[in-house]
Amino acid sequence: MPLSIRTLKLTDFRNYAAARLDLDARPVVLVGENGSGKTNLLEAVSLLGPGHGLRGRPYAELARNDGSGGFAIAATVRTPHGELDIGTGYGPGAGEDGAGRTVRIAGKDRGAGALGEYVKQVFLIPAMDGLFTGGGSERRRFLDRLVVAIAPGIRTSLNRYDRAMRQRNRLFQMREYSPALFEGLEEQMAEAGVAIAAARLDAVERLAALIEDRLAAQGQTPFPHAVLSLHGTLEADLAMRSATEAEDAFRILLEAGRERDRAAARTLEGPHRSDLLVVHGPKNAPAAICSSGEQKALLLGLVLAKAELIKTMDGIAPLVLLDEVAAHLDETRRRALFDEILRLEVQAWMTGTDKELFSPLAQDAQILDVNRGIIGS
Ligand SMILES: Nc1ncnc2c1ncn2[C@@H]1O[C@H](COP(=O)(O)OP(=O)(O)OP(=O)(O)O)[C@@H](O)[C@H]1O
Ligand SMILES: [Mg+2]
Known part of the structure; x- marks a missing residue:
């Protein structure tokens, strides 16, 4: 039902x-x-x-x-x-x-x-036509909607990370230098950031496995299968070390990057910059260089796969x-x-x-x- x-x-x-x-x-x-x-x-x-x-x-x-x-x-x-x-x-x-x-x-x-x-729910609207050709933030949102659907608790981490990062960025604007002000926020960003990256990796892995299973069961369908990968500092780090080590490493990276970030007036590295890379499976070509019809079919296939994954996990x-x-x-x-x-x-x-x-x-x-x-x- x-x-x-x-x-x-x-x-x-x-x-x-x-x-x-x-x-x-x-x-x-x-x-x-x-x-x-x-x-x-x-x-x-x-x-x-x-x-x-x-x-x-x-x-x-x-x-x-x-x-x-x-x-x-x-x-x-x-x-x-x-x-x-x-x-x-x-x-x-x-x-x-x-x-x-x-x-x-x-x-x-x-x-x-x-x-x-x-x-x-999952949705597809005409405004998402540029998902593969536009900037990474829309793709991140596309992925995070799935992440939150299968792991609702991650919403708290997303909000916490966002809030701490905005506060840290504000410190730069206010010309604050005191390490004590930065440390607490960077710790929150490290903790929430690693939780977000781990949840995203899990979601992408599950979605990729479902797409592979469907391909094995149905063969090629009118909706080309997507090959997915997730790119980001923390996501890459989690492939090599434990969550605790990745948290420490990110905290150190934020601390070392303070002056660079101050010059840019924003945080340059972290899970808020991660990107979901989508490859058109049958053509073995990045989605971004596919025709608009091919992109549409690929995206629709992805949205339906999202729905199936939620159905499988939630029943x-x-x-x-x-x-x-x-x-x-x-x-x-x-x-x-x-x-x-x-x-x-x-x-x-x-x-x-x-x-x-x-x-x-x-x-x-x-x-x-x-x-x-x-x-x-
Ligand atoms: N706050 C609002 N109050 C009154 N009308 C609104 C409001 N917001 C949007 N509309 C109007 O609602 C109408 C229907 O919009 P909607 O986007 O649902 O159309 P649609 O049936 O999807 O059309 P299309 O086939 O062009 O996509 C539009 O004429 C729009 O201007
Ligand atoms: Mg409409």
Whole structure:
């Protein structure tokens, strides 16, 4: 039984004044013209998990223009442990630093981070088209979303590392030289940094093993297999020594690098610079130099592999949100995508402007029409 959304109610969310969806566990297809509100719906679903949703936008932007200034999303989610009520909302008074969304899970007020225990998801949106050609930070985020999904505790380390590094960078701006001020922060960075690197290595290893197993079982599919490797100071270090030794080494490296980092006004080395290298397996070529169609197929294969890994580890398939994916695939790949979604038994959410493209799914999906903030079937 996959994780599935059974009811979804939106109030003043983006272009939806009020909307309600009643669903079963099958994949969901949203069809409508440009600007009708398909991606907005996917975004609402993504906010049932932790974070700022699939577009990563500030909450204030999500509140409907001409609305109350806030928004609310309420859902009933079917989990293997039964049905769960999840609500999240944002109001004008909720604080502008982004910490300000309220979350209720099964009637109890919780932090947004707690959503990660209940709603796991993977997503692919058009903005990720440049994942292989752009800078490393998007690829790091792509990997870290998986890391957090399979090892939720690592979120604390990611936050701790980030906070300590920002404080250390601020010391440079404030022209602080006192070693005592740096030592504590560098110790936190070393401890959290090694935990992050170890969790990333573990996630990449598991994902690579799953991809290899699939290749052995299915042979080549329309989605080329990816060959993955992780590059970073700590990740390389962990291949050679224990976590404690790597922590010490990183602490020493940070201390020795203080003046260099001061000149750059930022921390130049650490897990915040690590990169996930992806190679197109069948071509044995870096993803970055592949054609845009090849990159798209490679990325889609990776996203589906992520979903399968989460399903294997948790015993529950995550939600799979695929914005505008079908339109960019040729007929063979489109059918292969649908087959893969049905094989994985996930509640996938897909969008498109052309209903015809989804016809091979027939009764295996719930196809809904989206029309300027109104949803029908
Ligand atoms: N805060 C908001 N209040 C009201 N409308 C909004 C808000 N934010 C976005 N919109 C509008 O919502 C509409 C639907 O956006 P959405 O991205 O969901 O469209 P879409 O159906 O995915 O279209 P496309 O096929 O072009 O991707 C857009 O016209 C957008 O301007
Ligand atoms: Mg869209």
